[in-house]
Amino acid sequence: MTDDDDLRARLRRADPAASLEPASPDQVAHLVEEAMSRTTRRWALPVAAALILIAGGTAWAVTRPATPEPVAAPTPSASASASASGTVVLFSTGIQAKCREPEPQRLAESADFAFEGTVQKIENGRVTLTVSRTFRGGAVGTVEVAQEGESSEQMLGSGKFEMGRDYLVAAADDTVMICGYSGEADSIGLRDLYEAAF
Amino acid sequence: MNSDARRARFERLAPAVIDAVRRYLARRTDPATADDVLSETLLICWRRLDDMPEEHLPWAYGVARNCLANAERGQRRHVRLLARISRLDPPPATVDGPGPPDGDLERALRSLTAKEAEILRLWAWEDLAPAGIAVVLGISANAASIRLHRAKEKLRKTLTSSGHEESTEGSRP
Structure with missing residues (x-):
């Protein structure tokens, strides 16, 4: 098969990665550590994510089953805005110290609100999503999420909400579920997780 | 598999995967996208380590391929912006090697x-x-x-x- 060998050799001469330097041991160590810690540490950072449900959120709040007191008390400003506009404010308590592999059962058991939505607007750290599908909870037209800073690592995929992208978001006991339960809609495995859970 | 054994296995596999996937991506995309997709690929390899077959490189290429397709789908939405950036800051030619x-x-x-x-x-x-x-x-x-x-x-x-x-x-x- 010398014809094949020639063809392969010719293709290899055109390999754009032929001159690529190997990654340094430091780079490798950093990448390995980053991969392992993104599920166990960085993902569990207490994120101050607040979900504010508008347009129908109030009805859902009235009819949903009673839940225990949130672990983190709402801050005065948040509860003030809630009472003024009649919306519901949800917090991330950041109580999970370590993430397990996401499981449909856990999602089904824990989530009391889950939806798919597209980011319409990001303004002053507040993200507005238009809901295209509700997996659990009452029908809601729009959801607002407070996104703290640029570096929050709460979402699978892009890491944070970005304009125009689609997300699958689950909330439990007034908190956004992270640890692989919320993220970009086309993150590998996330949609399957939602389909299996709901 | 307990978590220490899992970490040890990943640490053993990762250098070869990193080397191969870096090359795979360098051949197919720009350096910035390659970095992002490499991180994402490793994260998925770590999360799905138990699914990883003995012959792990083709499997890892498959993961990288999906991640790259995802990244490129996202980028297409910003294609005009990207075109502008590449005019202002042209990427280095890949034929220097x-x-x-x-x-x-x-x-x-x-x-x-x-x-x-x-x-x-x-x-x-x-x-x-x-x-x-x-x-x-x-x-x-x-x-x-x-x-x-x-x-x-x-x-x-x-x-x-x-x-x-x-x-x-x-x-x-």
């Missing part, structure tokens, strides 16, 4: 379908046999073998005909 550019080969590869060209790259650049190509592309080994054979034939034919037409060009080896 290997020998003189093989214009005939590049043209011949472009004349194949995207799938045919990709099978040839996986064969020549990633050094995969049909069984490995099948894992990356999610097709049967038999199908990979047939498609690889056809793609090689087609490339050879294209190269032969372009060689005749452009035999006066000086860049040919």
Whole structure:
């Protein structure tokens, strides 16, 4: 098969990665550590994510089953805005110290609100999503999420909400579920997780 | 598998995966996207370590391929912005390493379908046999073998005909 060998050799001469330097041991160590810690540490950072449900959120709040007191008390400003506009404010308590592999059962058991939505607007750290599908909870037209800073690592995929992208978001006991339960809609495995859970 | 054993396995596998996937991405995308997709690929390899087969590189290429497709889908939405950035800040040419550019080969590869060209790259650049190509592309080994054979034939034919037409060009080896 010398014809094949020639063809392969010719293709290899055109390999754009032929001159690529190997990654340094430091780079490798950093990448390995980053991969392992993104599920166990960085993902569990207490994120101050607040979900504010508008347009129908109030009805859902009235009819949903009673839940225990949130672990983190709402801050005065948040509860003030809630009472003024009649919306519901949800917090991330950041109580999970370590993430397990996401499981449909856990999602089904824990989530009391889950939806798919597209980011319409990001303004002053507040993200507005238009809901295209509700997996659990009452029908809601729009959801607002407070996104703290640029570096929050709460979402699978892009890491944070970005304009125009689609997300699958689950909330439990007034908190956004992270640890692989919320993220970009086309993150590998996330949609399957939602389909299996709901 | 307990978490220490899991970490140990990942630490053992990761250097080879990083090296291979870095090359895979350097051949197919710009450096910034390559960095992002490499991180994402490793994260998925770590999360799905228990699904990773013994022959792990083709599987890892398959993950990288999906992540890259996702990244590129996202980028297409910002295509005008990207076009502007690349005008202002052109990426370095990728031909500075290997020998003189093989214009005939590049043209011949472009004349194949995207799938045919990709099978040839996986064969020549990633050094995969049909069984490995099948894992990356999610097709049967038999199908990979047939498609690889056809793609090689087609490339050879294209190269032969372009060689005749452009035999006066000086860049040919």
